[in-house]
Amino acid sequence: MRHSLEVMFEPTAVVVIGGSSEPDKLGGRPIHYTRSAGFEGDLMVVNARAKEPVQGLPTFKSVDDIDRPVDHAIIVVPAPHVAEALEACGRKGIKAVQVLTSGFAEVSEDGIAEQGRLLEIARRHGMRMLGPNCLGIVGVHNRFHATFATVLAAFLPTPGGLGIVTQSGAFGACAYTMAIQRGIGLSRIVATGNEADIDVAECIDFMAQDPRTRVICAAIESCRDGDRLRRALRAAAAAGKPVVIMKVGVSAIGAAAAATHTGSLAGDDAVFDTVFAECGAWRARTIEEMMDIASLLVIGPLPRNQSAGIVTLSGGLGVLMADVCAHAGLELPPLPAGAAERVKALLPFAAMANPLDMTAQAEPIPNGWQRVVRTMLEHTDWGTVFVYIAAKAAAPARFESSLPVLAEIRRDHPDRCIVLIGPSDTGIRQSLEQMGFVIMDDPSRAVVAAGAAAKLASRRATLNAAHTATATAPRHALPAVLDEASAKGLLGRYGIPLLPEQVCVDAETAVAAATSMGYPVAMKIVSPDILHKTEVGGVALNVRDENALRDAFARMLSRVRSAQPEARISGVLVTPMATGGVEVIMGVQHDPVFGPMMMYGLGGVAVELFKDVTFASAPLTRGSAQVMVDSVRSSALFDGWRGGPRMDKDAVVDALCMLSEFAIDHAQAIAGAEINPFLALPNGGFCLDALIHLKPSTVS
């Protein structure tokens, strides 16, 4: 079955509507670039005012005048005429339309309405539409350079396995130029602009099944359909095509800029991090980092594990690279004894460690560093070997003699990621890349790129089937009023452990409850109208006996009534006082793009000051809940902090899974829910407080 974007990327007959005879103008460039590149399909122009063929192509007054089949249109007429042109395309039976024209949702309210009209026209005629306000498509192997990006005039792409899809055209042009400058072969480049119809996710999905594309680079500014993005990323991972993706808008300032740039809300940054990782993609933080990783992925085998070795001509650079390895998640296992012995025979003064500093002794030995690299490969299963070769590859005359030795190493070890580091001559670099050796100038960037590739490989290997929320009715219905007691009651029905508690309407009942539970107890006001109990005097902790309880009961009611006279009070909750243990916080938040997202962290300043929290898409598996608990830095507190007892991590994992079940059951109704704190104890744990927020539409 053909992908629905096939005609968008692989057209056979293309009309440029509004095409100009001046090859340098916006409306002339797509024609000029596509013709110069040598596109083999039919190419024609619609231009109402043209007296002669535009740029030598068949030229028509209107779409309706075209006398031959057309499957793809590029619209470059001014904004007020786009809708009319689109209708004409529909009448003609064209299936794919790119609207390069700007002046729609990105400029005004009227523009938003007009863009909606374009989408309606496209849908009505069964056309797929790219844009408006987009830079268009560059097909490299089919020479379909349908863009007005001037970068094409400066740098022509060579065919290869890298596909680039970005929302912003200028962002794409920047990535594209970097790819070309470093000689990465390209399959397709596409910028989606205002995304009225086709978005970045759908283009990733196309590239996932596109035989021309082996590696995908993507950049998004916003996302309107989280599940489509998830499916596309998983499709790429399943097809063995690594995705390196950027999402801009990570800081407060950045988010403000994103709000003025597009009409859509920038999603929560941590949520994007989470979703990308869950779907097997790698999030790059700079365009250059994205291209570093892409070039490594296009050239060589992915690292097969997280272990790495470093061979260096400079101890200092070895240390630097070891530091970056630690940050990039690459392990440096010690040099095995067998390897050390062999290297020692060759280089008696080298420090037998990983990093292995060959020192200047290696200099006079024929193929010295190559022999050391071979020894490392033979004696270890390390996925990546880094070799700092100083400026050796910058001197072609000297270096060429070592190419055959390297070819043998590659032949004997085809599945290792081997990264040479140092400045290089262009010809030497190309030879090395063809042999499957990566060579990069900067040691830190090389390690970061290889670390990302290793992570991509491991994410691909552990990628689970997507969990989707069930659409069945909730197992336990929402209560009418969502105060603390009923929130806890509902969560309790999902299995979340609660301390005994009783809502007491008078002091007598409270005394009886406390007596049966045992002192000390905690007391809390129960009211659907009070969110922050402490601030209105609605909490008493460590209440030690009956007198203290009666006293606390009376004072609590009087303080709450004077602080918030209109609040409905259901009573006072009495519960045994729980102490010791570690307080954690767990919650679920409904993300407008990605649905219910689970949150977990340590209670108190760890969450609020240090943002030591982690996220995962709901529903959780036991495995993903365990990963959450282990991935916050404060998980150290579970393992016997300062000589104290170990806390029951399993109880926390269980509670997270139960909260996830609750969240999926009530995904339609709930904006968020939070257990804060959940007290983890040496044996088990308890939800001490809980809040459930409904979506505005659910509140009656």
Added chain:
Amino acid sequence: MRHSLEVMFEPTAVVVIGGSSEPDKLGGRPIHYTRSAGFEGDLMVVNARAKEPVQGLPTFKSVDDIDRPVDHAIIVVPAPHVAEALEACGRKGIKAVQVLTSGFAEVSEDGIAEQGRLLEIARRHGMRMLGPNCLGIVGVHNRFHATFATVLAAFLPTPGGLGIVTQSGAFGACAYTMAIQRGIGLSRIVATGNEADIDVAECIDFMAQDPRTRVICAAIESCRDGDRLRRALRAAAAAGKPVVIMKVGVSAIGAAAAATHTGSLAGDDAVFDTVFAECGAWRARTIEEMMDIASLLVIGPLPRNQSAGIVTLSGGLGVLMADVCAHAGLELPPLPAGAAERVKALLPFAAMANPLDMTAQAEPIPNGWQRVVRTMLEHTDWGTVFVYIAAKAAAPARFESSLPVLAEIRRDHPDRCIVLIGPSDTGIRQSLEQMGFVIMDDPSRAVVAAGAAAKLASRRATLNAAHTATATAPRHALPAVLDEASAKGLLGRYGIPLLPEQVCVDAETAVAAATSMGYPVAMKIVSPDILHKTEVGGVALNVRDENALRDAFARMLSRVRSAQPEARISGVLVTPMATGGVEVIMGVQHDPVFGPMMMYGLGGVAVELFKDVTFASAPLTRGSAQVMVDSVRSSALFDGWRGGPRMDKDAVVDALCMLSEFAIDHAQAIAGAEINPFLALPNGGFCLDALIHLKPSTVS
């Protein structure tokens, strides 16, 4: 007065001892490179076995045979012959010697001893020595290419203002190659190797007064003399020469590698961060980052403030750059109304914000983006303006016409840092750089580099005179025994506020003390032998009345005696129970390289789990103590956390200054001291516990 390294860098007559006639060999390269470069001083060779002049130079059998004056020697003979050659240099009256030969402290214990012998010989003859095991010196303007680095054969340096000094030769070669590849002009390059005599600090000090050098890049692996490094960095800052410095060995793995690589201990990474910042230098994290910043510093004026504007052809890249600005400490003020009005007249659809997205409308307007940049410069005082120009500078034919407009902008605004972003043609880049415009490919790297330059400028402006420790006798002597009570007593004499407390030898005295202080009280065992009181049952908190006190007293003594029977017990300390407030930790640690370093952070998990601490060299000024308190993330807890009261920040600042005075007074004797916790209250604060550790040599 001439700098003592003058002859090392500016020799007039040079002998290569052990020089080889083969220009490709280690011993032949310094001769070959220096001759090819066109060094104008005398050049000669000592080679006992040479039958004819080596590489056409005057050649002697021994140093003693040389018949003319010599002021500089390059030693390349094998290690066992170096000492002998050095003695001969001394006899000849040579003042500067580079020992390129390896096989000394970096390989073995014997090598360490032999290196000590070399230093002794050099000192005895009043010679300065570079190395051993070093890559040597490259003087660019005097064409003194005294190195065996093959990189010189691949890339010849052009003269300019950047000086590079590194400990590791291969590290230096990598930095050097990058500098040359991006066309940065160089003054001098030097690698110090084993640093028996001359270290990186002294080379920085030389470059600080060297008229050829305007910007300094440095890389160290270890530092043996902290004050020399401090003085050198301050000398460079005072001379208006920015220093960009790397210190490798930042992670545990990295430190392990550093330990095998050099004989010296890697200093604490946070301490280096602190010292670099205090001395006006910028610490770079990758070689490439170092070169990015250096190229920006060499080209243009330093940003005069932390404000920046972004002009972009891509909204997405504007967002990306805004994000990086936030991380790099650059502020993006809103576009002033006057500027917005003028831009609006030019570009009606542009989003009037900072970043300013010009959109595709700017395309057809002659000098569109240049006019927007000029408007920004005229209506703001922003130190830096970033302009994303896509691939415009990659097309020389089109771009050249805009050079005169840019020249006018530069003439009218000579003191602004203007950074263009996008791929560029080499010729265009050179023209722009000559005009004082920076142009870089990657937007993120450009922002990081400009942010660093802005920080360097502000550090230079606020650089204080160095505070040095006084050498006078301590104002308050150390007590004989350093248990908690006497440690607090001593700190109290420096003004640090303490709660009333009394060491009580029996329960009766304790009851009397508590009665006069008022209940509740805290009780703690007092013993010079017990460091962790809680673990032996030596702490009782919140003791509410006489009965509870008697009970606690008896139980504490019995528990401590059974846990640690041999401990000397001075009594039980009774003090009023202090609650509320924010617990902070402050301390001083004697760093073997940099002397007493002050530490400050929030108590509890914030310090131990999140390392939310900050350091500063002692002695502190009030200003530097304030910076410490403000720079930890947990300082938010002082400003009314969750609606609570504000805490007294001044009391914490005062205590830090007092602890600093104490630390300077006792710098000779003390390994470390710590107040943990210091309780900050809404009014004032108290030291609740303190520890003082003596240096091993001080413990009697």
